[in-house]
Amino acid sequence: MVDAPPGPSAGPSLSTLLTALREGTTTPRRIAAEVADDLARRGDDGVWITTVGRDGLLARAAHLESVPDLDRLPLFGVPFAVKDTLDVAGLPTTAACPAYAYVPGTTAPAVAQLLEAGAVLVGKTNLDQFATGLNGTRSPYGVPANVFGRGLIPGGSSSGSAVAVATGVVPVALATDTAGSGRVPAALNGILGLKPTRGLISTVGLVPACRSLDCVSLMARSVADLRSLLDVVAAVDPADPWSRRRQRRSVPAPRIGLPPAGDLEFLGDEPMRRAHLAARAALPSVGPVSEVPLAPFLRAGELLYQGPWVAERLLQFADFLATDRDAVHPVVAGIIEGGAAYSAVDVFRAQYRLAELRAEVDRLWAEVDVVVLPTIPTTFTVAEVLADPIGTNTALGTYTHCGNLLDLCAVAVPAGLTEDGRPCSLMVLGPAGADDVVLDVAARLLGEAVTPAAAAPPGSTDIAVVG
Amino acid sequence: MVDAPPGPSAGPSLSTLLTALREGTTTPRRIAAEVADDLARRGDDGVWITTVGRDGLLARAAHLESVPDLDRLPLFGVPFAVKDTLDVAGLPTTAACPAYAYVPGTTAPAVAQLLEAGAVLVGKTNLDQFATGLNGTRSPYGVPANVFGRGLIPGGSSSGSAVAVATGVVPVALATDTAGSGRVPAALNGILGLKPTRGLISTVGLVPACRSLDCVSLMARSVADLRSLLDVVAAVDPADPWSRRRQRRSVPAPRIGLPPAGDLEFLGDEPMRRAHLAARAALPSVGPVSEVPLAPFLRAGELLYQGPWVAERLLQFADFLATDRDAVHPVVAGIIEGGAAYSAVDVFRAQYRLAELRAEVDRLWAEVDVVVLPTIPTTFTVAEVLADPIGTNTALGTYTHCGNLLDLCAVAVPAGLTEDGRPCSLMVLGPAGADDVVLDVAARLLGEAVTPAAAAPPGSTDIAVVG
Numbered sequence: 001m002v003d004a005p006p007g008p009s010a011g012p013s014l015s016t017l018l019t020a021l022r023e024g025t026t027t028p029r030r031i032a033a034e035v036a037d038d039l040a041r042r043g044d045d046g047v048w049i050t051t052v053g054r055d056g057l058l059a060r061a062a063h064l065e066s067v068p069d070l071d072r073l074p075l076f077g078v079p080f081a082v083k084d085t086l087d088v089a090g091l092p093t094t095a096a097c098p099a100y101a102y103v104p105g106t107t108a109p110a111v112a113q114l115l116e117a118g119a120v121l122v123g124k125t126n127l128d129q130f131a132t133g134l135n136g137t138r139s140p141y142g143v144p145a146n147v148f149g150r151g152l153i154p155g156g157s158s159s160g161s162a163v164a165v166a167t168g169v170v171p172v173a174l175a176t177d178t179a180g181s182g183r184v185p186a187a188l189n190g191i192l193g194l195k196p197t198r199g200l201i202s203t204v205g206l207v208p209a210c211r212s213l214d215c216v217s218l219m220a221r222s223v224a225d226l227r228s229l230l231d232v233v234a235a236v237d238p239a240d241p242w243s244r245r246r247q248r249r250s251v252p253a254p255r256i257g258l259p260p261a262g263d264l265e266f267l268g269d270e271p272m273r274r275a276h277l278a279a280r281a282a283l284p285s286v287g288p289v290s291e292v293p294l295a296p297f298l299r300a301g302e303l304l305y306q307g308p309w310v311a312e313r314l315l316q317f318a319d320f321l322a323t324d325r326d327a328v329h330p331v332v333a334g335i336i337e338g339g340a341a342y343s344a345v346d347v348f349r350a351q352y353r354l355a356e357l358r359a360e361v362d363r364l365w366a367e368v369d370v371v372v373l374p375t376i377p378t379t380f381t382v383a384e385v386l387a388d389p390i391g392t393n394t395a396l397g398t399y400t401h402c403g404n405l406l407d408l409c410a411v412a413v414p415a416g417l418t419e420d421g422r423p424c425s426l427m428v429l430g431p432a433g434a435d436d437v438v439l440d441v442a443a444r445l446l447g448e449a450v451t452p453a454a455a456a457p458p459g460s461t462d463i464a465v466v467g
Numbered sequence: 468m469v470d471a472p473p474g475p476s477a478g479p480s481l482s483t484l485l486t487a488l489r490e491g492t493t494t495p496r497r498i499a500a501e502v503a504d505d506l507a508r509r510g511d512d513g514v515w516i517t518t519v520g521r522d523g524l525l526a527r528a529a530h531l532e533s534v535p536d537l538d539r540l541p542l543f544g545v546p547f548a549v550k551d552t553l554d555v556a557g558l559p560t561t562a563a564c565p566a567y568a569y570v571p572g573t574t575a576p577a578v579a580q581l582l583e584a585g586a587v588l589v590g591k592t593n594l595d596q597f598a599t600g601l602n603g604t605r606s607p608y609g610v611p612a613n614v615f616g617r618g619l620i621p622g623g624s625s626s627g628s629a630v631a632v633a634t635g636v637v638p639v640a641l642a643t644d645t646a647g648s649g650r651v652p653a654a655l656n657g658i659l660g661l662k663p664t665r666g667l668i669s670t671v672g673l674v675p676a677c678r679s680l681d682c683v684s685l686m687a688r689s690v691a692d693l694r695s696l697l698d699v700v701a702a703v704d705p706a707d708p709w710s711r712r713r714q715r716r717s718v719p720a721p722r723i724g725l726p727p728a729g730d731l732e733f734l735g736d737e738p739m740r741r742a743h744l745a746a747r748a749a750l751p752s753v754g755p756v757s758e759v760p761l762a763p764f765l766r767a768g769e770l771l772y773q774g775p776w777v778a779e780r781l782l783q784f785a786d787f788l789a790t791d792r793d794a795v796h797p798v799v800a801g802i803i804e805g806g807a808a809y810s811a812v813d814v815f816r817a818q819y820r821l822a823e824l825r826a827e828v829d830r831l832w833a834e835v836d837v838v839v840l841p842t843i844p845t846t847f848t849v850a851e852v853l854a855d856p857i858g859t860n861t862a863l864g865t866y867t868h869c870g871n872l873l874d875l876c877a878v879a880v881p882a883g884l885t886e887d888g889r890p891c892s893l894m895v896l897g898p899a900g901a902d903d904v905v906l907d908v909a910a911r912l913l914g915e916a917v918t919p920a921a922a923a924p925p926g927s928t929d930i931a932v933v934g
Contacts, residue, residue: 211815211819212815212818212819212822238826238830240826241819241822241823241825241826242822242826243826308811308814311810311811311812311814311815312815314811314812315812315815315816318812339811339812340810340812342810342811343778343807343809343810343811344775344778344781344806344809344810344811344813344814345778345781345782345785345806345807346811347775347778347811347814347815348678348679348778348779348782348814349782351679352678352679352708355679355708355709356708358708359705359707359708359709359710363705
């Protein structure tokens with residue numbers, strides 16, 4: 001048996017699976033069995049923290065097959081993975097910290113909507129503990145292997161979800177993205193990562209990182225799959241105070257903003273610079289290109305990791321740290337405890353600065369529909385991250401940090417390889433509400449069909465108020 | 468000579484003045500001379516911190532008369548007052564603290580737009596120092612007399628602007644309103660106070676109180692005058708990061724939300740309760756009435772004065788307090804220094820709670836177009852405020868505190884007197900952008916014509932980016 005070439009799986013997409021299911025050339029049980037076989041073959045590869053197991057997969061598939069008309073559901077029979085900070089009733093939520101684990105009685109609405117749409121949950125995926133990290137090494141459950149090999153980190157915090165999709169075990173996964181936790185591991189494993197407009201997907205039932213910025217994000221291997229997933233999970237949730245309604249916009253020839261090439265930072269990674277510039281050379285065929293400043297994006301990003309927002313993590317985990325500090329990854333504990341250094345005055349000062357930067361970026365959207373940046377400036381190996389856990393991690397977020405602070409949506413799009421075989425990724429950013437526009441740009445870049453965004457699909461209902 | 472009856476002036480409105488000017492029955496110089504005579508007659512009544520003086524008024528009026536076609540300007544010849552936290556080039560900005568005073572070289576855009584529209588600046592008005600207070604007693608420049616007499620406070624912080632309008636010296640004034648500083652003194656002096664949607668009027672050139680919440684507000688004796696003023700000062704300002712474009716909406720029969728009468732708090736002031744309930748009995752003739760909960764408005768308001776937002780005042784004045792604490796009103800200094808007690812974690816915790824309350828209130832706007840509350844729960848005398856400066860002040864803001872935190876617009880509308888002769892005021896609240904809707908409700912309550920809000924007037928241009 002020859003090893004598969006490095007890089008993401010070319011395995012069946014969500015739409016391929018759905019077509020096969022509907023044409024009767026496969027069944028939910030056969031798909032479930034194949035997933036179980038795949039997981040057994042892979043063994044403990046650090047991707048999963050909990051799985052439902054072969055019996056669980058087959059039972060769910062059998063249930064789906066037994067319910068009449070269920071094959072009309074938009075995700076009928078589709079296997080998916082969930083980052084282990086999102087609650088699934090009856091399975092432990094660990095947030096990659098065994099001492100923190102609890103078994104929720106209720107499933108997070110984002111997961112529940114996939115299940116209601118007929119999808120098949122495979123399990124809960126590994127992550128940088130408490131979603132604190134962009135590298136994928138900060139977990140007691142191991143480091144999932146990057147699909148490009150070479151000792152590269154998988155990226156994080158949603159390391160397991162990214163590798164589960166990139167290896168082809170599942171076509172789609174739920175992740176989260178506060179500072180880049182969805183986009184960075186997508187970039188490092190050659191798949192797509194959509195960080196939707198904040199509020200589009202309910203964050204109820206999510207272990208928070210920075211509650212004011214947290215965002216459930218989506219991973220897939222095609223734009224069409226991301227869109228199918230978004231159509232199901234985007235829903236107004238009255239229980240989520242940040243909830244917002246999805247806007248459906250499309251732009252025939254999106255105006256693309258690019259920063260001056262010389263302003264881009266690749267931290268000395270010249271092959272990555274060349275790969276990025278080669279990839280962005282495709283953009284003029286997507287839409288008219290004009291220049292935009294890079295500075296407000298970088299300055300906003302710096303506020304996130306060098307400013308008081310880390311106090312949101314402390315607010316969430318202070319009680320746990322007070323009693324169980326030894327159970328917390330030492331790097332993660334140190335970062336979170338840093339939140340205690342900030343005063344209320346610091347927060348307001350940073351929020352004023354952010355308001356200025358946000359106003360500056362908001363004005364750009366009069367000139368361009370999207371801005372395209374690198375998703376990551378370079379790649380790191382596991383050894384490099386362990387040697388400098390803070391410096392490398394901050395570097396990874398150079399371009400992604402600003403996304404939620406500036407209230408943007410973004411999609412990380414695979415964009416070929418460096419000459420030495422590492423993944424390059426373009427990040428398409430747009431203003432809040434432009435999710436369908438950034439997906440359209442991604443589709444054009446990948447040669448996929450651009451889906452008309454006008455019609456609301458059957459799955460896009462509001463989440464009911466329960467109780 | 469008999470004393471005028473207590474209460475606000477029935478003197479000429481902005482529209483009466485403009486009509487007289489355009490018909491030639493008066494001139495800018497005659498109006499300016501009358502203002503100068505009026506000020507001389509009143510002497511130092513604590514209303515003004517700086518005036519331009521008789522010569523200044525007459526020079527400005529003569530200039531206006533000399534410029535051809537200037538009488539086409541929307542505020543040609545109209546005298547106005549400005550709260551002394553807004554910069555006017557060449558006049559000191561004191562913020563009611565002489566040691567803090569500086570002479571700005573640039574005029575705040577909000578003031579500049581009135582001047583460009585042909586208005587005549589009379590002077591800078593008194594306030595609770597650093598706009599910290601809702602009572603009008605916290606100033607070294609004296610306590611302006613409430614027009615209802617009886618030893619009542621004028622309200623604050625915009626005490627001077629309110630009394631300048633209520634006594635008829637000027638038809639209109641600029642004030643500010645962070646926690647109620649525009650609405651509370653309007654209520655206490657029987658005039659109208661509009662706190663527009665935050666961002667509608669530039670806050671550039673304003674001494675901040677809580678920058679994230681500050682709002683330039685408007686005072687007048689009629690809805691028509693408020694609207695004329697708003698048409699001139701509402702403008703997008705790229706230099707103000709919180710700037711937003713005015714929406715022009717109107718609703719034929721606005722749906723009115725009222726909290727259960729029994730939930731309203733009047734702090735034992737039974738005459739005020741009766742006056743309020745009598746006043747709100749007029750609402751069913753304005754539009755269909757339904758019940759809304761009071762709690763989210765009160766809970767949000769409590770966050771403002773019992774939460775970390777006071778750190779914004781500390782951020783603004785910490786340096787000055789460090790060097791000149793003795794020059795600061797002791798109550799004001801104590802309040803501002805309280806901001807040091809709050810951590811970054813406290814801010815995020817309060818902002819989470821606010822997000823929940825805001826989401827709750829946002830959902831109300833699907834059911835009603837406006838909510839009507841009392842502007843103030845009761846009145847206080849100067850003696851009562853001096854005896855309990857914090858408690859009385861907090862009480863005054865019971866209903867107004869929530870306005871900016873919940874991103875609402877609001878207008879305080881005179882609503883008759885209590886049986887013992889004190890002013891009652893209704894506050895009409897609407898969501899951000901509903902400024903014209905709340906003004907329409909105010910107009911209907913006062914029997915004024917409802918102005919169609921559709922057409923954009925000539926003055927509503929953006930502020931140019933300078934330099």
